[in-house]
Amino acid sequence: MKIVSLSHYPISTPLHGGQRRIAAIGREARAAGHEFHNIPVFVAASYPEASPDEQRTALPADFIERLGGMGLREDLHLSRVLGQDHPLVGQVVERLQEIGPDIIQFDQPWLYPLFREALRTLPRLAAAKLVYSSQNIEADLIAPDYRDEALEIEQMLAREADTVIAVSASDAAEFNKWRRRGTSRTIVAPNGCWAPELSSEPAPVIPGDYVLVAGSAHPPNAQGYWDCIGPVPGFLPPGSKIVVAGGMNNLLGSDPRFGRFPLTNGEFVVNVGVVNEEVLTALLYHAKVICLPITDGGGTNLKTAEALMWLKPVVAMRMAMRGFDDAKTLSGVFVADSPAQFRSLLREAMIGKLISQRTASDVERYGWPAQLAPLMRYYKSLT
C-alpha cells in the first residue's frame, strides 16, 4: 500500500507527541511492507529542525505574524488564510498525484478543507481511501471561542473519511456518534512508545535522585503541573529534584507562580526544556520516579506509554491512564484521584517506599508495534 500522511508538522526529528505518533506509524507501516510518505504543511520557524525535504512544504515565518495580526490561529485558520489557490496547495496536490496513494490520512483536521476538493475530484486521488488518523478530539481541546468552528471542520472530516482512527475507546465512541450509520466503526490504536534499546548505560544528565515529568507546550500539560505538583514541591526530600522536560518548560517559566518561591524552585526544580532522544533516554534511564500530572487534555498520552515501558515507579493521575486502563494494576503503577494523593504518592515513591517490579514482558503491549497493530491490520485489509 502507498500511504500518504498530511500533517501539520515535520516528523524527521520527532520531539513532541504528535510527531512521535506519525513517525511511529510510518516506521510500522514500512516494517509491514507499505510505502509511507509524510507531507507536512507547517510554519518553518516553528520547527527549525525540519529536514530539507520537509522544508519544501513549509510556510515562511511571517505567516504566523500575518495570522496573529488578523487574530487567527495557526492551526484552525490555516486553510481559510491559505486558500485552495495557494501555490503550496498546488505543490502538495502535485506531489500527491506523483505518489498516487492508496490511503491519504490526516492526523489533524485543519488541512482537510485545503485539499478536500482535490481529493474528491482528481482521478488519481479520488480513488484513495480517506483516513482521519486522529490524536485527540481536537474540538474539545481548542479554546471555547473557537470550538464551534473547529467542531465543524473535524466533524466534516470524521463523516467523510472512509475510516477514523482514534487513540482511545472514549474518543472512538465520540467519533462513531458523528459518523453516518452504516459506515465503518472507528479503529482504536492507542499511543505507545518504543521499548528501550540500550547498548550501554547512558551517562546521567542530572545527578542524584529525581522524578521526571515531560510534556509539550500544550497548555493542559502546564495546568496539570500546577494542579498536581504546584508551586512548592514539598514531596521532594532534600537533595532530590523534579526534572521537567519538554516544551511545557516555557509555559511554566512564564507563569507568575513559578517566581513566587524562587529559592525553593531554584533548588528543587530543574527545567531541561526540549531535549533530543539521547538526552531523554538518559533522563528516563536514571529517573527514580516518572510522574504523569495529567488532569486534562484528551487523547492518550505518549508519556504514559513511555513511563510504563521504562519499568520505573510511575505516579499518575487517573486521567493519564486513559487508554491504559489495564496498566493500573501493574507493579509500580500508582494512580491518584486527587492532587493531594498524587503528591503523597510521589513522596512515598521518592523515599523508596513505593517500588516497581514490572518486567519488559508486562509492558510489551504498550509498545508501538502492539498499539498500532489494529491500524496495520486495517492497512493490510485494503491490499
Next chain:
Amino acid sequence: MGILRVEHEVVRSFTEAFGEDVALGLYDPETDAYYRMSCEEFSQIALRNAWQPTLPSRATTATTRWRSWLRIGQMLYSARKRSRAVPGAGHKTHRLREEILAEELLRISLEEYAMMRVGLGKLAIFWPRLLNRLNQFDHLNHYAHFGLMTTLDQQLCSEAKRIDPASIRHYVSVGGFWSDNRYRYSYEQRAASGWSVHYLIYDLIPILWAHIAEPTTRKTFPLALHWALWSMDQCWTISETTKTDLITYSNAHGYPPLDPDWVQPIYLGSEVPQSDLTPEQERAVVLRHGLEPGAFVLMVGTQEPRKNHDFVYRLWRELNLRHPGQVMTLVWVGQPGWAIAPLLEMVQSDNGLPNGAIRILPDISDVELNALYRSCRYSIYASHYEGWGLPVVESLNHGKPCLTSDAPSLVEAGAGASEAIGLFEGEKWLARCFELMVDDAAYQAALERAAQFKGYDWDGFRNRLVVDFKRYLENKALASDVRPEDAA
C-alpha cells in the same frame, strides 16, 4: 521583645531543666558548624548588646629607664624576626604579621610604647618613610591594648569552642532558622549523628502573606521550612493558628505528614513590668509627647504593610470627617519598617487630616511604652495576619480595651478579652472606635471585658516547653526501650 527574648526564655527553660547537658550553640555559616556559647555571652550580646572584649594583660613598665629601652629593643628585634618568618604575601600573611606585632607590643607597657614612639618620631625626621610604620604601630597598639585584635565572631567561633555534632543527641531550633544554612546542617546531622530535631515555629507569614512580607525573608523562609519539615521530630508553635497553618501547608504540598500530637502550641509570656516611674513621672512622659493622658488611642507595632496602618489611617481620617473636633489622637508607636515610606508620606501630607490627628513615635523606650499603655484610652491592632499578637496581650495586660482585626491569632491571643472586628466591616469599626471615645458606659463595659484577661507568663511558657520535650524523650524511650535520662 522579639525572637531574642523568646530564645532567652527557651535557653533558660532547658538549662534549668537539664543543666550542663545543654549546649548553647552559635552557628557560623562560614565554617558550617556550631560553637559553644555561655549563657552570659548570649545575654551580653543578644539581649543587652553589651558585649565587652576581653582586655589582654600587658607588661608593666620596667624599673629603670635603660631596662625599658632594652625591652623596647628586644621587642622590635623579636617582632621583626618573627614577622619575617611568616612566608608568603597577601591578606592572610599580612594579618598574621599584624597579630605577631600586636602580641609583641603587649610585651612593653603603654609608657614604654610612648617612649619608643617619641624616639622613633625623632628618627622619622631623617627617615620619612618611618612615619607610615609609626602610624601602623599606633593602630596596632590601640587594638592590642583594648583587646580588639580579634572580632567578636572570631572570639566566639574559635576552634576550641567548636561543638562536635557526635556529642549531641537533640537539637532545638528556636530562633530565625531561615537566614543561613543551619537548617541544612541540622537535617544532615539528623542522618549522620542521629540527632532528634525540634523546632519552634513562630508563623508562616513569609509564605501565606508573602505579598506583604519583607522580600528577603519571603525568598529564604520557604526553602528553610522545606528542609525543616523534612527533618522535624517535634514542633512547637506560638499559637494554635500557627499550628493549623503549618499542618495545612505541610499537607497541601506533600510534605511528610505532621502528627498533630507532636505539634504543640506553647503561648509566649508577657508580664507587666514593674515601673520605676511615679504616677507624676508617667504623666510627664505622656505630656512630653504632646499627649493628654486618657485622651489618645494607641497602636503599637513595626510600621509595615501587613500591620495595616493604611486601614487605621483611613479609619481615623473618616472619623475626623464625621466627628470634627471630637476624635482622640491616634498614636503609632514603632519603628518604620519595610515598604512603609509611601504611606507615612501620605499621612504627613494629607491636608484632610487635622493637625496632630495621627502622631508617629518611632523611638520609644520600654519604660515610655508602658507609660503610654497605662495612659491610653484603648488600643487598636488591625493587622492582616500574625503568628501571635503581642500588642494585644500587652494592651490587655495594662487593662486597656483592644480592638483588633479578626486575624485568627489575634482573636486567640485576646482570649475573649479583646474585641475583633472584620476588616471589611468599616462602619462597625468607625462606630466602635468613636463609641469607646465618647460613651462612658460603653467604655466601662469594655474595661470590664479587658479586666477578664488572665494573661500569659514566662514561667508557664518555660514549664510547658520542657514538659513537652520530656514527653518526647519518654515516647522515644518507650519506642526504643531506653531510659529517658539516657536519651538526653
